[in-house]
Amino acid sequence: MSIRKPRHFPFGSKIHGTKLSNKCPIVKAPAPERVYISVSQHIGAPAIPVVSIGDKVKKGTLIAEASGAISANVYSSVSGTVSDICDIVNGLNQKQKHIVIDNDFTDEEETFSNFNDFEPETLVNRIRLAGIVGLGGAGFPTAAKLTPKNPLDTLIINGAECEPYLTCDYRLMIEKTEEIYKGIKYVARALNVKKIIIGIERNKPRAIEAFATYSDLDVVSLKKQYPMGSEKHLIYVTTGRKVPPGKMPFDVKCCVQNIKTVLAAYYAIEYGKPLTESVLTVSGHGIKEPKNVQVLIGTPFSELIKFCGGTEDAVKIVAGGPMMGKALVNLNHYVRKTDSGLLCLKNTETSTQSPSNCINCGLCARKCPMRIMPMYIESFALSGNFKEAERYGAMNCIECGLCAYNCPAKRALVQSISFAKSKIKEMKNGK
Ligand code: SF4
Numbered sequence: 001m002s003i004r005k006p007r008h009f010p011f012g013s014k015i016h017g018t019k020l021s022n023k024c025p026i027v028k029a030p031a032p033e034r035v036y037i038s039v040s041q042h043i044g045a046p047a048i049p050v051v052s053i054g055d056k057v058k059k060g061t062l063i064a065e066a067s068g069a070i071s072a073n074v075y076s077s078v079s080g081t082v083s084d085i086c087d088i089v090n091g092l093n094q095k096q097k098h099i100v101i102d103n104d105f106t107d108e109e110e111t112f113s114n115f116n117d118f119e120p121e122t123l124v125n126r127i128r129l130a131g132i133v134g135l136g137g138a139g140f141p142t143a144a145k146l147t148p149k150n151p152l153d154t155l156i157i158n159g160a161e162c163e164p165y166l167t168c169d170y171r172l173m174i175e176k177t178e179e180i181y182k183g184i185k186y187v188a189r190a191l192n193v194k195k196i197i198i199g200i201e202r203n204k205p206r207a208i209e210a211f212a213t214y215s216d217l218d219v220v221s222l223k224k225q226y227p228m229g230s231e232k233h234l235i236y237v238t239t240g241r242k243v244p245p246g247k248m249p250f251d252v253k254c255c256v257q258n259i260k261t262v263l264a265a266y267y268a269i270e271y272g273k274p275l276t277e278s279v280l281t282v283s284g285h286g287i288k289e290p291k292n293v294q295v296l297i298g299t300p301f302s303e304l305i306k307f308c309g310g311t312e313d314a315v316k317i318v319a320g321g322p323m324m325g326k327a328l329v330n331l332n333h334y335v336r337k338t339d340s341g342l343l344c345l346k347n348t349e350t351s352t353q354s355p356s357n358c359i360n361c362g363l364c365a366r367k368c369p370m371r372i373m374p375m376y377i378e379s380f381a382l383s384g385n386f387k388e389a390e391r392y393g394a395m396n397c398i399e400c401g402l403c404a405y406n407c408p409a410k411r412a413l414v415q416s417i418s419f420a421k422s423k424i425k426e427m428k429n430g431k
């Protein structure tokens with residue numbers, strides 16, 4: 001058994017917040033009567049519906065097809081009838097096309113046919129066909145990440161799960177260790193790399209021990225420090241390589257994949273299953289029974305809340321973790337491939353304080369793991385000076401939320417920086 005220590009990473013913070021569902025085994029949520037499946041569950045172009053209202057589908061039927069290299073197929077998560085294809089404004093205030101399917105509860109399922117070889121190209125094609133995207137939250141189509149322009153030498157598996165509350169990756173690591181290991185090996189083969197590192201925060205000793213039994217994995221026991229799960233920081237602490245500003249992990253010959261992504265690859269390759277389910281943590285002191293839940297994609301969040309006993313004095317509902325997740329403005333929100341959490345927070349766990357003027361304390365800059373100056377970027381974003389926002393490093397922001405978390409004036413720094421980033425991208429695309 002070999003477990004390695006990471007390199008020192010001088011930035012970032014310890015974040016308060018407990019992992020309430022650490023000891024809760026993954027349970028299956030009941031299938032809902034109706035699922036609402038978005039065609040935009042990934043970075044890139046929305047998938048294009050290939051079914052019509054009234055069509056019969058099975059679990060695993062392709063319902064929307066990828067519309068380019070950076071896009072992903074979408075599959076039905078239930079058997080039943082397509083009852084609507086419509087735009088829905090979801091809980092994040094985003095208008096997205098959804099395919100609505102009435103469940104007939106027959107559980108009829110279709111899978112891909114077997115394939116004949118395990119060559120890298122075949123594995124990547126299967127992962128592309130299955131609609132697998134980065135399930136750590138980013139949603140970048142995995143097949144595109146597995147076909148870099150230059151050869152890589154290292155695959156890094158992100159088992160940090162550094163956000164408070166979230167425990168679904170941890171539970172998967174101890175409940176599905178063998179399946180995850182096989183998924184890792186398939187992904188390494190697809191990339192044609194030999195060196196495999198798995199980084200796990202040291203507050204998950206059972207997961208570290210579980211993976212340390214595989215002699216071909218280099219297990220790194222990470223310090224509990226936020227945002228340890230960010231790609232660039234994980235690459236540095238596990239390999240010593242620095243990804244320069246504006247560059248990507250493949251520029252330093254690395255590829256980072258999340259626990260759930262490699263597990264989805266395993267099911268797609270070994271059993272021919274497309275991606276139709278997710279595992280997420282329902283937590284926070286505002287939910288009566290915190291759980292780790294295996295759930296069908298398209299399940300309404302309201303059904304998940306009901307399954308976990310309902311809410312109690314929750315003042316904020318968040319999709320994702322408390323640092324990088326987004327507060328919901330309504331409950332017209334449906335489980336997507338990339339969801340990892342649904343948090344119901346009481347007022348003791350979140351700030352409902354209105355923002356006040358910046359007092360120039362500099363705390364946001366001191367805490368920023370990317371060494372940029374959030375207060376200046378926010379100010380440029382609010383005054384519409386996106387060129388200066390870019391000059392001050394807006395595009396290097398990983399939206400980890402540490403600046404806003406530490407800001408005594410409760411400035412909405414991340415929203416402003418994120419807005420600046422989208423405007424800078426528009427400027428570059430000539431819009
Ligand atoms: S500016 Fe971006 S990278 Fe820096 S702390 Fe804020 S959110 Fe994180």
Ligand code: SF4
Pocket residue numbers: 357358359360361362363364365374375403406407408409410411413
């Ligand atoms: S932490 Fe908040 S108050 Fe302090 S400089 Fe940054 S934005 Fe201003």
